[in-house]
Amino acid sequence: xxxxxxxxxxxxxxxxxxxxxxxxxxxxxxxxxxxxxxxxxxxxxxxxxxxxxxxxxxxxxxxxxxxxxxxxxxxxxxxxxxxxxxxxxxxxxxxxxxxxxxxxxxxxxxxxxxxxxxxxxxxxxxxxxxxxxxxxxxxxxxxxxxxxxxxxxxxxxxxxxxxxxxxxxxxxxxxxxxxxxxxxxxxxxxxxxxxxxxxxxxxxxxxxxxxxxxxxxxxxxxxxxxxxxxxxxxxxxxxxxxxxxxxxxxxxxxxxxxxxxxxxxxxxxxxxxxxxxxxxxxxxxxxxxxxxxxxxxxxxxxxxxxxxxxxxxxxxxxxx
Amino acid sequence: xxxxxxxxxxxxxxxxxxxxxxxxxxxxxxxxxxxxxxxxxxxxxxxxxxxxxxxxxxxxxxxxxxxxxxxxxxxxxxxxxxxxxxxxxxxxxxxxxxxxxxxxxxxxxxxxxxxxxxxxxxxxxxxxxxxxxxxxxxxxxxxxxxxxxxxxxxxxxxxxxxxxxxxxxxxxxxxxxxxxxxxxxxxxxxxxxxxxxxxxxxxxxxxxxxxxxxxxxxxxxxxxxxxxxxxxxxxxxxxxxxxxxxxxxxxxxxxxxxxxxxxxxxxxxxxxxxxxxxxxxxxxxxxxxxxxxxxxxxxxxxxxxxxxxxxxxxxxxxxx
Numbered sequence: 001x002x003x004x005x006x007x008x009x010x011x012x013x014x015x016x017x018x019x020x021x022x023x024x025x026x027x028x029x030x031x032x033x034x035x036x037x038x039x040x041x042x043x044x045x046x047x048x049x050x051x052x053x054x055x056x057x058x059x060x061x062x063x064x065x066x067x068x069x070x071x072x073x074x075x076x077x078x079x080x081x082x083x084x085x086x087x088x089x090x091x092x093x094x095x096x097x098x099x100x101x102x103x104x105x106x107x108x109x110x111x112x113x114x115x116x117x118x119x120x121x122x123x124x125x126x127x128x129x130x131x132x133x134x135x136x137x138x139x140x141x142x143x144x145x146x147x148x149x150x151x152x153x154x155x156x157x158x159x160x161x162x163x164x165x166x167x168x169x170x171x172x173x174x175x176x177x178x179x180x181x182x183x184x185x186x187x188x189x190x191x192x193x194x195x196x197x198x199x200x201x202x203x204x205x206x207x208x209x210x211x212x213x214x215x216x217x218x219x220x221x222x223x224x225x226x227x228x229x230x231x232x233x234x235x236x237x238x239x240x241x242x243x244x245x246x247x248x249x250x251x252x253x254x255x256x257x258x259x260x261x262x263x264x265x266x267x268x269x270x271x272x273x274x275x276x277x278x279x280x281x282x283x284x285x286x287x288x289x290x291x292x293x294x295x296x297x298x299x300x301x302x303x304x305x306x307x308x309x310x311x312x313x314x315x316x317x318x319x320x
Numbered sequence: 321x322x323x324x325x326x327x328x329x330x331x332x333x334x335x336x337x338x339x340x341x342x343x344x345x346x347x348x349x350x351x352x353x354x355x356x357x358x359x360x361x362x363x364x365x366x367x368x369x370x371x372x373x374x375x376x377x378x379x380x381x382x383x384x385x386x387x388x389x390x391x392x393x394x395x396x397x398x399x400x401x402x403x404x405x406x407x408x409x410x411x412x413x414x415x416x417x418x419x420x421x422x423x424x425x426x427x428x429x430x431x432x433x434x435x436x437x438x439x440x441x442x443x444x445x446x447x448x449x450x451x452x453x454x455x456x457x458x459x460x461x462x463x464x465x466x467x468x469x470x471x472x473x474x475x476x477x478x479x480x481x482x483x484x485x486x487x488x489x490x491x492x493x494x495x496x497x498x499x500x501x502x503x504x505x506x507x508x509x510x511x512x513x514x515x516x517x518x519x520x521x522x523x524x525x526x527x528x529x530x531x532x533x534x535x536x537x538x539x540x541x542x543x544x545x546x547x548x549x550x551x552x553x554x555x556x557x558x559x560x561x562x563x564x565x566x567x568x569x570x571x572x573x574x575x576x577x578x579x580x581x582x583x584x585x586x587x588x589x590x591x592x593x594x595x596x597x598x599x600x601x602x603x604x605x606x607x608x609x610x611x612x613x614x615x616x617x618x619x620x621x622x623x624x625x626x627x628x629x630x631x632x633x634x635x636x637x638x639x640x
Contacts (some may be wrong), residue, residue: 011462043365087406132366159482195509195626237513238530302618307511
């Protein structure tokens with residue numbers, strides 16, 4: 001516990017950051033009619049009838065006199081894809097509106113596009129709030145799109161992922177004698193196999209086994225796999241099937257073995273991999289469209305983090 | 321766009337829900353010294369110096385007179401594990417504090433435990449806010465724990481998952497000729513194999529192949545698999561290895577084949593599965609501790625959703 005006598009401003013900021021928020025951009029126009037906007041996460045709802053919302057602006061903000069004088073302003077609740085916009089409107093001195101396609105709202109307030117929700121407001125109250133001014137606005141008009149939100153928590157951007165009923169099950173519910181959705185290993189295996197079953201027809205066309213496919217795709221990533229790299233890349237695949245896969249790919253001219261035993265794709269192997277990649281992309285796009293782009297991004301992000309936990313030695317393949 | 325003339329209260333609520341928030345419980349004591357508390361997501365920060373925070377309470381709330389009269393109150397920012405607590409403090413007429421271990425804060429305000437952050441406040445201002453009162457409190461003391469937050473978005477609870485730099489990569493970066501972390505199918509395969517490699521030593525002990533293990537674990541879940549069920553459960557596994565797995569498990573007395581060809585675990589098969597399950601639990605617990613309980617819950621949730629996208633026919637195995 002921190003008390004007033006030794007108030008720790010950094011700690012206080014950090015504690016405030018524990019409260020997750022969406023991210024908004026608030027816009028208006030200055031005296032000269034130029035659009036003004038800034039990124040704000042102190043937004044929240046106040047009242048339903050009359051419809052009121054609020055946000056706070058620092059006394060030191062260069063925009064304060066403009067908002068103090070503005071009769072109207074608009075709140076844009078940012079969507080998951082607007083992280084860059086959030087960053088731009090959080091910085092000073094940039095031409096924040098450059099390139100943005102604006103609409104004109106009530107009282108000529110500039111409106112941005114692609115948001116989760118927008119609230120067009122008339123200033124109702126301005127209240128004292130220490131080193132900030134609390135702006136309360138009456139909502140005159142609003143709109144909303146069904147897109148995933150941008151979230152801010154602990155000083156960073158985040159994805160919001162809907163909870164499932166299953167999330168609140170006891171963590172070891174699966175211990176009672178069966179593997180099930182509570183068991184991560186089972187979920188990974190089943191997702192992998194289900195996903196993979198969509199690609200199976202493509203593999204049959206190319207007459208490739210699953211292990212051969214996995215080896216081929218690892219080679220598109222790593223270019224050259226030493227003997228140990230193959231073992232590492234196909235960890236979890238027993239030695240027998242691993243050897244067979246190498247031998248088959250070699251026999252079909254898709255892979256060549258160098259003097260030291262390392263493997264590389266041949267031009268034929270690259271071509272085969274490319275065919276699979278573009279066909280697999282179609283499958284993947286379909287799945288992501290159904291799952292939702294933001295859920296898919298969150299899932300990828302978590303799987304990447306899982307991989308780093310499972311194998312801390314693994315270098316990030318992105319950086320290659 | 322909705323305008324004031326035809327204001328749609330339901331639509332307005334829904335639009336407000338686009339703004340993600342944390343969840344708080346605000347507590348105080350009434351005249352008689354009884355603890356009072358309610359779930360609130362209209363909390364936000366206001367000022368750093370002096371440290372101020374705010375929240376809004378409906379004019380119709382039974383607790384309004386109590387908070388109006390209270391000199392002090394406390395804000396608890398709930399952690400991911402406190403969904404049930406949030407629900408309890410959001411309902412009326414329950415003994416909300418029953419069984420809760422309370423601490424006594426400044427001015428004897430009751431404090432709950434296990435939160436992401438707590439702010440002990442003295443009422444600084446009470447402002448008019450339409451059908452709500454805006455309470456602004458000066459923070460006299462606060463504390464914070466490094467735990468994942470409870471998040472509310474679009475009328476539901478959510479997980480907040482940190483974004484990775486990779487999340488902002490173009491979605492089809494992987495198209496440039498290789499599979500990589502941008503490709504969900506690759507991530508699933510690699511995570512599965514990496515996870516599975518932790519279990520491999522256990523399988524070697526039991527002399528089981530990966531497909532046999534998968535079949536065994538499916539049988540702990542489904543009890544009885546008809547011939548078609550086996551094909552369905554092992555989708556993505558070619559017919560040859562599938563047949564071999566069935567035959568081997570049968571030959572070892574772990575599985576029995578019924579007259580119609582359906583498979584069931586024998587007592588020996590169940591015992592073997594149980595040994596694997598408890599050993600795998602140790603592996604899983606370790607991975608979850610490293611990944612973080614909340615990240616793991618979010619990952620499981622997303623994998624479950626992915627499974628429903630991949631195979632909408634699949635019944636929820638939980639409900640069996």
